[in-house]
Amino acid sequence: MPISSQHRNFMVRGVLYMLAMCIPIIISQVWNKPEVALLGALGALFALFIAPRYSPLPRVLCIGAGGLLVCIAASVGVLTQGNNNLALIPLVLFSWLAALPRPDQAYLSLVVKNMSAAALLTHFGMANSLAAAELFMAGLAFGALLSVLGIQFGSGQGDGASPFEEFKAFKSGAMNDYLFGMAVPLTVLVCTLAARGLNFSHPAWVGLTVLFVMHSNGATELRRIRDRALGTVLGVIAAAPAVFSIPTPLPLAIAIGLAALFIPYAQAGHYMLFSFIITFIVLLLIDLAMLNAGGDISLLSWRLLDTILACGGVLISNMILRLIERKRSHK
Structure with missing residues (x-):
């Protein structure tokens, strides 16, 4: 029985994501440079995410x-x-900018969200050197190479607007409703300040989680928001046993690679699975990069609390948006 073009696309892109994670990890072990695993893999992952097909x-x-x-x-x-x-x-500013692109302008939204993440990482001193930027860009170049090679193996072509068309439409005023554009930065700010008031270890992580969970695609559909929130929380819970019990890089690399295989399938509208996979992968990458310092154990509980607070804030914000939309429709 021949493989359908969609299944072939999922399989090829899944392998690309797996290679994007595993090759930087292998290089980091050979060179004994754990930061390569984190920054190189994140650069490659970012490249595959934003690559127009x-x-x-x-x-x-x-x-x-x-x-x-x-x-x-x-x-x-x-x-x-x-x-x-x-x-x-910058966190609130980037949040506002990321909320403006419409659901069909995924490239613009993803780029701005990752700009916010980059500003936050360097603020906390996690990647604040020229060498870190070089590693990220090297991973980005590797991801671009994988994306181009994937064309030859049937990774599929896109049927939506190109990033150039997205930008042109955006400049012409094609953007989200102003209400959602204001709701995202306000939710980010309120959740971050709440985390600070509760003495969280890194309150801005809460705001960043809000930014990635609160999407314009189905912004008032609580089912999608619920799926994204639950997926994020479950990703933290699933990563916990690995972080607490695995002190060597090989099992972590295998777990990351296997999870990466399912990213393309999860991207096709499976919101909970996608949030679960990305959260799981990122937490294990951070733990892998910190193995020489004892791993990410001390911060994992904080990340769970960050996630719960952020997702709760997103749910409340979207319920308010939903009520406002209902009042609008009755007028």
Whole structure:
């Protein structure tokens, strides 16, 4: 029985994601540089996420542009180091910008969300050097190479707007409703300040979680928000046994690679599974990069609390949006 084009697409892209995770991990072990596993893998993952499924040149150009914007945002995080109040400014600003693109403008939204993540990581000193930027860009280049190679093996072509068309439409005023555009940064700010008031270890992580959970696609559909929130929480819970009980890199790498295989399937509308996989992978990558320092055990419980608070904030925010939309429709 022949394999359908959709299944072939899922299989090829799944292998690409697996290679994007495993190759940087292997290099990090050979060179004994754990930061390669985290920054290189995240760079490759970002490249595959934002890669437009068109011909090679648009893929490479759009991936490169996105990577440069993320590195520029990372430099903003360096400027805010030592001042958590100042760090709120880029976090809220990027949150507002990420909320503006419509659901069919995924490239723009993903790039801005990752710009926010980069600014936050450098603010906390996790990747605040030129070497870190070089590792991320190397991973980005590797991801771009994988994306182009995937064309030859049937990774499929996109049927939506290209990033160039997205940007043109965005400039012409094609963007989300102003209400959602304001709801996202307000939710980010309120949740971050709440975490600070509750003495969370890194309150801005809560705001960042809000940014990635609160999507414009189905913003008022509580089922989708519920799925994303539950997937994120379950991802933290699933990562806990590995973080607590696995002190060697090989089992962690295998778990990351196997999870990465299912990313393309999860991207096809399976919101809970996608949130689960990405949360699981990122937490294990961080733990892998920190094995020499005892792993990520001390921070895992905080990440669970961060996630619960952020997802609760997203649910409340979307319930309010839902009520406002109902009142609008009755007028």
